[in-house]
Amino acid sequence: MKRTPTETAASTRKISRRALFLGGSQVAFMGVLGLRMRYMQVEQADEFRLLAEENRIRDFLLPPARGLIYDRNGALLAENEQTFRVVIRKEDAAELDAVLMKLEELIGITPEDQARVRKELKDAGPSAPVIIADRLSWEDFSLVSANGPALPGVTPEVGLSRYYPLHEDFAHLVGYVGPVSSYDISKMETVDPIYTIPKFQLGKFGVEAKLEDVLKGKAGLRRVEQNAYSRIIRELDRKEGESGANIQLTVDHKVQNFIHARLGGESAAAVVIDVETGDIIAAASTPAFDPNLFVRGISSAAYSALLENDHRPLPAKSVQGSYPPGSTFKMVTALAALNSGAVTPEETVRCPGYVEVGGRRFHCWKRAGHGNLNLVGSLRHSCDVYYYEMAQRTGIDKIAEMGRKLGLGQEYDLPLSGINSGLMPDKQWKLAKRGAEWVVGDSLNAAIGQGFVLATPLQLAVMTARIATNREIVPRIVKSIDGVEQPVQGGAPLELNENMLRAVRQGMYEVLNSNRGTAFASRIADETMRMAGKTGTSQVRSTVVNNKEVPWEQRDHALFVAFAPYDKPRYAVSVVVEHGGGGSSVAAPIARDVMLFSLYGAVPPLSAYPSSQQNTIRERFRTLPLIGTEAEQVERSQA
């Protein structure tokens, strides 16, 4: 378009004016941008700098090594083993198919595991580790590590995990750990940050649970720089944690192991305590379970099998189970009667086989009756009628008082799970709990350890220890923490009349060592280790029938308590075999074996047994699956 010079000048003027306006606006807007930049980079710089640091710096807690648990002789009951696992993260899983195929070839991961990995990866965050295979053997782990280049994205990891080398022997005492759950955390008052470590192992049962704070240790800290995909670029700082304190228990793993083997498949419990210190040498409950299963995460099938087992492997019967003590309670009644002056040791009571009280007949276990018996005789024969008489003379409140003095109905302060305090009833208890008056029949039942009376195997052992020493023995299970010896509790004199006690002990001696005693067959032949004890057979139903003819769960409980050596007591033992039948035939032989093993610290020599029984005993010991024996190896391999 051709224009006149005037037109061109007008055009140029207009363009110049508008260009100036545009230039001005544009520079002004750039000024706004500059100011905004200044505002963000100068005024708000600190705030953004902080956000940038939060972006890149991340702290990881380092799990400390859990404190170890030893027995009294330094044998390991709970240790930490290295675990090897391989994990993969979503952001690295580009070649998942090839990786899984290679792993299947190398370490044989199953198609189920592969499917699980695929599923978990789908749901996982980009940098959350998904475990491909856990608890690999060292060989498999080395294979994976060596083949790293062929396995892009796969990270081999080494961690620590709890391991119980004695398997089921200490399942109930030491207990077990498991990965911390949100439920565990919800129960805590203050949550140690250590529990935010994924899969951190927390004590769930037994000493592991009760002494969690001692064992867990202090978490370390690892500060890393990471990129936007949470990939760790470098480590900025590292502070190692503190291992948990080691704990030494009072138990002897060999005795515990012997008891487990000796109790076999019975639903039973046995406790051995040191009568001087109250140290729990062993507290076994059978059948047990392998605590390592719980550490690894037990399958629901295996868990429900444990739950449904009628022999109840899960609870610690030695402290959790409370049983009618039966005739083992007769020492309490005897001491209460003697102490209150209701009877003298020499006084005889005639047993016609029953007594009639309040129009009801109370039978002696021997329907024909025992005739005239003094205190020692009543214990030796375990005559019920004698104690029916004592109950009427003494009254329940004094019996209960004596029971409590001897440790029954008491809750001991031990770091064990589910400790039961049993029950030592009296008039006030019945009024409060049952809303009924105490009747004399209740006293008669209580006097022979039936009715309302309940005791745990541990309480029965404590009772026996107190009778043996006339001192207030208190059980303890923790010998030392972090090398610091824990004080022995109790031990104060009970201040029972020594003559009366001597009579009771004499009765217990004759139970085993008089040829008319109820447990004569279970006597110890070794003169230096003579045992005194008392049988008990507690009824779980009201009518007396032959035990062989009723189903297992209706049979009587077999009990036995004992201390030895008679002249200088060292250990007290209690044995309860649920639905085992008779105390003398079932519980007493076990108690003798346990006692001898404790005294000798090893499988006892046959000379400790009466010569007539030695062949049977030899045969019995030969097949026991004790630690280190061939039978144990076989049993473990089958399990």
Next chain:
Amino acid sequence: MSYLESNLKTIPTGISKVLYLNWALVLLLSAVASVGFLMLYSNAGGSFQPWAEPQMKRFALGMVAMFMIAMVPIWFWRNIAGVAYIASFILLIFVEFFGHVGMGAQRWIDLGFMKLQPSELMKIALVMLLAAYYDWLPLEKVSRPLWVAIPVILILVPTFLVLKQPDLGTSILLIAGGAIVMFAAGVSWWYFGAVVAIFAGLISAVFMSRGTSWQLLKDYQFRRIDTFLDPSTDPLGAGYHITQAKIALGSGGWTGRGFMQGTQSRLNFLPEKHTDFIFTTLAEEFGFIGGFSLLALYAGIIVFCLISAMNNKDRFGALVTIGIAATFFFFFAVNMSMVMGLMPVVGVPLPLVSYGGSAMLVLLAAFGIVQSAHIHRPRGKR
């Protein structure tokens, strides 16, 4: 004999044209591009690969193109403006049907050696055509409604096609660039006032259309607006870009963390750190001083272009220079506003700095036209 033709003799010819180039502009463009190389080198963790080296090659190619275009007399470019517009338009239609799918939007034509983005071409062709139009149009008709309607249609038709791709950023640049040429050509203020009013109405219509059957924007575009208004609503999703960009920019401080020391970019917290968000790397590593320097370089380019335009008595040359400068301005103004959180994320690169072939080549070619206008401007008798 027209004014223009009477002065032709004073216009440099032959190889001497090189002396008459706007060398200040060449220097500024090279400085801006060098900032880009530096940041691409840093973003690659101290390596010329994979970004800095290809970018340098493209820049060299672009500079050659710029010089060649500058040597061609400006009236040639005026004469082919219509052809350029139609060609770009056909290519836009073409991508609509055969475009290569990249980033969920059909924007490319694969030429084998590079991917051509017709919308980039269209930005320049539109400015050229409008400048030529107003060069042709008698001055007294400039503000008449019919003669205003024609350029408006010329702007809106390609804008509509680009918006359909969908490329909101380029659509904004097209409208803004075209409007600036119209404004510079002298179209009455009233039209622009009216457009602003209509635009305000349109924005409210867009928001009202949300969730209805005649929804005017895609869902992701709405989400971008949402997260712009409140990035914290979606800190790991769409708001992530804005949040991380602001953190990088803000944490730079006065002098920055130092070359290649930016944690946000080095640790990949920054999205698109080599393309749309490259400014944040600069701001993080060189702080306010670095960011402001780049802004000053850009301002220099704009100012030199406008001075050149104001001294150019050739109407086409002046208008095309203003239009290209404005397009360039909107490029970086939108990009910087976006990374500073003043605007929603619309996907506009930082001109000459962001990694990318066709944008750089087209921009340098456009500056070739600016240079041509500068060299071939009519000069007074000496």
